[in-house]
Amino acid sequence: MLGLNKKDTTLLLVVAVLTLFAPFILNPFPTDSAMAQFNAGYPDLMQRFIIFGIFAIGFNILFGLTGYLSFGHAAFLGVGSYSAVWIFKLFTYNVIPAITLSVVIAAIFSLIIGFVSLRRSGIYFSILTLAFAQMSFALAYSVLSNPKFNLTNGETGLQVYADDPQWFHRDSLPDLPHLFGLSMNSTYTLDVGAWRFDFNAGYYLCAVILMIVFFLAIRIFRSPFGMMLRAVKSNQQRMNYTGLNTRPYTLAAFVISGMYAGLAGGLMAAMDPLAGAERMQWTASGEVVLMAILGGAGTLIGPVLGAGFIKYFENIFSKINDTVLHSWFSFLPDGIEDFMVFIVHPFIGKGWHLTLGLLFMLVVVFLPGGLVEGGQRIARLLKGKKKTPPSDGEDHHPKKPPHVAE
């Protein structure tokens, strides 16, 4: 189907089913039950799953295939958000032009930054991208937000005000981002017995886009271009002496992943029309790195899983507080109950970042292939330690550092 082989078609269908039925899948618990706190079928959370999924898929095209570790991809996401909000401010709340512009502007940015950064490789590349991202953050946070020239609105963040021109806006259209009149905020709620499911227009727009870009990612992975990118990661020396110019390949990968980031940023603004500099900070770049690694860098489905995993647990962990903990451990004797709560307490609520950091270390130390590799290991165990031949083009985790020519 669509030029994919059977395995990839299945993968695409699985993703399609998961995203389309996410409102059901993520709300397995009745609304009033104690377990409802584990539900994740809220429109804004589901949107975040998808948006970060797109971000991570794009990042993985660069990092997973070529091995170039960018620590500055959040900058492209931020640029995308700003571009989209400017479209909202000047022209229209319709999301199509906004998202289009996000992608275009992010492409231009990543072309410039990539052109410079890719002149170096390895750790130098990482630090160059980091420097560019921090510079973009500083630019957005303060430099480009002075009375003479206010592009980003600094600390407050860029948002749409009542006196903005919005030349193509008509009164009949919703006063929020919309798709030809369909407000991104509109949600249809379905009550089935004790359960409640939300179907949100914005979410479904994101979901459709995710499917498209996931499909494109599969095509890239299976293309000669994708193979060249893996070859770059494996041995640049051999690339050069085989008559291949690595620079345009890596730059193309960089720009593609930058466009994915811009798309994610644009969608973020389309779901909630504001853009802030904090989206560009290097910790945000670190987060997408973690998503790709946790899921499995270089695999197709990994980054999506990683993004979902992190955003889900971020949401759940942040909500849990001591009262909840006490109710969990209430079956234990009092002293032990308090002790357990005391132990777990630092990791929940505001301590989510601690958990995230630990997770980061544990994954890198014990599971360099991420969740996908973990899943494969479990599957292998279940099959009874039968040796499975390496699946073609599914995982590429080199155990040795890549050779890079001058």
Place this chain on the structure above:
Amino acid sequence: MGILEVKNVNKNFGGLKALSDVNLSVRENSVHAIIGPNGAGKSTLLNCLVGKLIPDTGSVMFDGQSVLGRKPYEINQMGISRVFQTPEIFGDLTVLENMMIPIFARRDGAFRMHAYESVARERGILEQAEHVLEDMKMADKRHMHAASMSRGDKRRLEIGMCLSQEPRLLLLDEPTAGMARADTNNTIDLLKQIKEERDITIAIIEHDMHVVFSLADRITVLAQGTPLVEDDPQNIKGNPKVREAYLGESA
């Protein structure tokens, strides 16, 4: 007029003279060996041919065109392929993929944005790659990760990758260095077979005299960055200057 003409090439590193007035002419469809003791400048010379180093003075012409100032990938596109001392292959890719990449490079040039096409549909390329693998007697290993093969097989794969580009000049940098006797003999046989079956020029840098004298049509002896003599193998063996500079000390 040879296919490769090196004229008056000089190369200094700091104060050290690595190459001085090197002249070399490699005839088309011959096997030309470059030998010499350690530090004679063999690798420097090779690097000057493939674009890794640029000589301070002199000229390097391949088929009437200068290679100086061109990047390694451009020189490869001109028809020069290089085999490294330690096999340089794409370790994370399968053997078949390894073999497809040079064929893509020959068909599509140094860069092509073929991101939407599918590798699996590139019938022509796949067939060629399979064909070369069979020639190299590696067809059964096509789905192995290249890094997991033996050194001899990696060498074989690397030579296959270079040959799949149908280069006009194949450069070999000590192709049997660090190999067991059996692997060395296999490699010699492979190279002999290539020499017989194809219209190809081979330039080989080698330490192992056994390899040199089983393959070479012509030999250049380098010593201290200067060519000592260039002659046919039987004459080289008897040449007293060579004995003194090279064979004498290893005999």
Place this chain on the structure above:
Amino acid sequence: MDAFLLQILNGLDKGSAYALIALGLTLIFGTLGVVNFAHGALFMIGAFCAVTVQRILNLSFETLDLTQKDFLGNPLKIKTPYIESWFGQDIGAAIIDWSVPLAILFAIPIMVLIGFVMERGLIKHFYKREHADQILVTFGLAIVLQEVVKYFFGANPIQTPEPSALRGSVDLGMMIGFQVNEIVYPIWRLVYFFFSVTIIAGIFAFLQFTTFGMVVRAGMADRETVGLLGINIDRRFTIMFGVASAVAGLAGVMYGPLNPPNYHMGMDFLVLSFVVVVVGGMGSLPGAVLAGFMLGILESFASTTWATTTIPGINQIIIYLVAIIILLTRPRGLMGRKGVMED
């Protein structure tokens, strides 16, 4: 001229901090070949050593003073630090006053220990892995350390004042022949600068004149060969990690009075310190020091009113701009050696 000098002086304290952190980063990178993203966290932990010492010294017991009443009419509670009751009020108060310098004594063993544990427990396993993995695991560690500190000390900056004797400013200009009040400089900044210079000089002397340092330098140049000599290079590198950790920690201890420590100060400094290392040249110790001071001073020049009115916000991006330009024109940094991090 005086304004020029003042800007240079103003850049010294930040420059010192950059130089010290970058020195440690380079030491670790040069000896162990590891890119340590958790190095900023060590700086931050150092600063919190000072906070801890201050808190310990201020541990107090309460007594009721029956002669005085508070506004509710209850007897006034008076807090007396244990230190004061043990050593008498004057000496006790003086000890508390000097808590930041005293924290140095406390911080050295703690930081060295943390360094050892980090190297033996985690970094050791990453020598042979890709740089990307090293970056990622130490990045994770940095987050963990930062969050642990936040858990115990809260998110707000904590004041760690300098000793009262070293508070205030000196008129440096007058000493070297300028007019009164032209170059006035806070004493603690001067202290910080000389403290850094002492440590830097100490490290260089240590590497230059001791056998241990010689082996480490040889190891930085060519690890394999030194390993072949039968010298246990690993143990020395562990010690080097401890030293680098202590250097970062001390930089943090003394930095408190300049800027109240908070849990994310490490990350803030880390990014810049990396830039410093890269500008100086990966694996070059003098390069790290030079680039540290250079960028600190440059930042201070970019923060002048003249610069910020000409190009708004230039002070916030100048370091990155310079780094990008230097990396593109001199790929190995100012004093980088060939062959370091070429892959």
